[in-house]
Amino acid sequence: MNTTRIRPIPKQDADLYPTPHSDRPALVVDNEQFVRTAFAQSPDEGFKGLFRLYYKPLCSHTLRFVYRQDVAEDIVSEVFYQFWKSGGYASIQNTYRAYLYAAVRHRAYNYLRDELTGPRAPLPLDAVMLTTADESPQTIIEYDETVQRIEKIIHELPTQCQRVFLMSRFECQKNQEIAEELGLSLKTIEAHISRALRQLRQIFLFNLLFGFVAAQGMQAGACLYL
Amino acid sequence: METVINKTVLYAYFSGTVTPVQKKLIETWLAETENRAQYYQWLHEWELAHLQTAPDWQPAFSRIETRLNTPFRVIQPDEEPTRTNWFWRRDYAWIVAASLTLLLGGWLFVDVIRYETVQTGFGETRALTLPDGSTVTLNANSSVRFNRFGFGTQLPNYLSAIQPSRRVYLTGEADFRVRHLPNHQHFVVLTPKGLNVTVLGTEFTVLGRARKTQVALRSGKVELTLAQKSEQPPLTMQPGDVVVLEPTGQFARRRIRNPEAVAAWKNHRFTLSKPLSARLPPCSKKTTVCVSPLHHPNWPPARFPARFRPITPTTY
Numbered sequence: 197m198n199t200t201r202i203r204p205i206p207k208q209d210a211d212l213y214p215t216p217h218s219d220r221p222a223l224v225v226d227n228e229q230f231v232r233t234a235f236a237q238s239p240d241e242g243f244k245g246l247f248r249l250y251y252k253p254l255c256s257h258t259l260r261f262v263y264r265q266d267v268a269e270d271i272v273s274e275v276f277y278q279f280w281k282s283g284g285y286a287s288i289q290n291t292y293r294a295y296l297y298a299a300v301r302h303r304a305y306n307y308l309r310d311e312l313t314g315p316r317a318p319l320p321l322d323a324v325m326l327t328t329a330d331e332s333p334q335t336i337i338e339y340d341e342t343v344q345r346i347e348k349i350i351h352e353l354p355t356q357c358q359r360v361f362l363m364s365r366f367e368c369q370k371n372q373e374i375a376e377e378l379g380l381s382l383k384t385i386e387a388h389i390s391r392a393l394r395q396l397r398q399i400f401l402f403n404l405l406f407g408f409v410a411a412q413g414m415q416a417g418a419c420l421y422l
Numbered sequence: 423m424e425t426v427i428n429k430t431v432l433y434a435y436f437s438g439t440v441t442p443v444q445k446k447l448i449e450t451w452l453a454e455t456e457n458r459a460q461y462y463q464w465l466h467e468w469e470l471a472h473l474q475t476a477p478d479w480q481p482a483f484s485r486i487e488t489r490l491n492t493p494f495r496v497i498q499p500d501e502e503p504t505r506t507n508w509f510w511r512r513d514y515a516w517i518v519a520a521s522l523t524l525l526l527g528g529w530l531f532v533d534v535i536r537y538e539t540v541q542t543g544f545g546e547t548r549a550l551t552l553p554d555g556s557t558v559t560l561n562a563n564s565s566v567r568f569n570r571f572g573f574g575t576q577l578p579n580y581l582s583a584i585q586p587s588r589r590v591y592l593t594g595e596a597d598f599r600v601r602h603l604p605n606h607q608h609f610v611v612l613t614p615k616g617l618n619v620t621v622l623g624t625e626f627t628v629l630g631r632a633r634k635t636q637v638a639l640r641s642g643k644v645e646l647t648l649a650q651k652s653e654q655p656p657l658t659m660q661p662g663d664v665v666v667l668e669p670t671g672q673f674a675r676r677r678i679r680n681p682e683a684v685a686a687w688k689n690h691r692f693t694l695s696k697p698l699s700a701r702l703p704p705c706s707k708k709t710t711v712c713v714s715p716l717h718h719p720n721w722p723p724a725r726f727p728a729r730f731r732p733i734t735p736t737t738y
Contacts, residue, residue: 244483251479253469269477277486294462333452337445344438
């Protein structure tokens with residue numbers, strides 16, 4: 197039903213395209229027929245349409261993992277960049293949406309895990325280009341559970357600790373700035389942040405213990421011992 | 423099964439308010455590839471309804487465009503640092519492993535490195551000269567251990583009072599001929615039962631085995647102390663004294679006429695103070711001397727104390 201509204205996109209009629217300021221954001225949701233037609237006409241235009249359509253929600257979703265605005269945007273941009281550069285858009289069997297969400301979640305999860313538990317061997321580049329078919333239901337569930345655990349942990353932090361953590365990460369403020377703004381010592385700020393990070397680290401230690409995503413682990417393991 | 427999963431359930435799932443059973447159903451539902459598209463569509467819708475941020479897509483898009491128009495700018499230098507990083511991390515692991523091994527080795531062999539040990543086997547005696555010029559004659563099945571480095575070096579008074587540098591750990595039996603050093607340094611023999619013999623320069627025999635701890639003094643003066651705290655005060659021995667450490671932790675002193683006899687084993691002799699009776703202990707590997715209670719009719723009747731020469735001197 198929405199296709200009638202969205203079809204003009206290839207003609208670059210931005211006004212008809214539901215923008216962030218649309219009164220009914222639900223209208224954006226659609227099967228991606230129009231993006232496919234755009235890709236068929238001109239990949240450049242199709243890509244732009246894809247970017248416009250998904251950049252914002254993808255960033256928002258990534259933020260649920262990494263809790264950092266700049267990192268979230270970097271991750272999403274990087275996925276788009278790889279997607280375009282490798283020509284992956286041409287071989288999408290499923291929806292673009294499924295691919296983009298899966299790739300972004302995968303990256304965001306790995307980013308947070310590496311940040312909290314130390315870096316691992318870099319994955320080979322082709323591993324980054326995962327398709328939705330590679331994803332097991334367990335992986336999907338695990339990502340969603342991770343998001344919920346993170347949210348729960350941050351929720352359960354003491355008020356001040358949570359505030360400091362969000363200022364430091366989400367708002368990317370320097371520790372000194374936070375200290376001045378809240379009238380606390382730098383040591384206290386650092387203690388708050390490290391406490392929050394320690395809590396978050398538990399998630400991944402738990403996952404490590406139960407050998408989360410065997411295939412992924414094996415891949416990482418193979419790289420480690422090569 | 424599919425009918426259970428609908429948008430409401432999935433929305434609840436994204437918000438983290440589903441039951442474990444529902445979660446399990448979603449997992450089963452996700453196993454179907456065509457349901458994935460549905461899943462991501464609903465995830466997308468949910469995300470749009472619960473946006474956490476509204477970044478501007480235009481600048482990000484133009485950044486990507488510039489990146490795409492300048493190929494290989496980022497990829498190439500990116501490759502190198504990760505590789506060196508990885509390499510270094512590996513190297514680092516090797517260094518850590520090597521130093522750990524070294525530390526552990528040092529810790530395990532600290533005694534071997536610090537002390538020199540001289541040991542005698544069954545039926546063997548050995549004379550050795552310590553770095554300070556004192557001589558030690560070890561009886562069979564005995565061992566002495568002393569500092570490999572710094573034996574007999576001059577230490578400040580307060581230090582040598584606590585722990586003199588001339589320290590010998592003795593297990594078994596040994597005869598000492600201690601040199602009196604110009605700086606009057608003490609010489610201490612430590613036995614396994616905690617009896618310490620402190621001397622300046624003299625001749626004496628110490629027996630420190632599991633069954634008995636005994637000191638016999640031939641000349642000079644020695645002081646006996648116990649390592650553990652006990653009510654037994656330090657004892658100063660006179661020449662000709664033999665002191666035995668009782669199991670109760672007390673010193674039992676007696677005088678003997680011929681202290682040389684205590685060290686008769688040095689010359690491969692042993693002395694019997696009274697006739698051997700049926701109480702003779704059976705031969706065992708632990709005993710130094712094995713006496714067979716044979717008597718030859720041609721042998722003259724023995725007078726006591728009697729001195730014997732071993733029947734098979736070749737073993738010495």
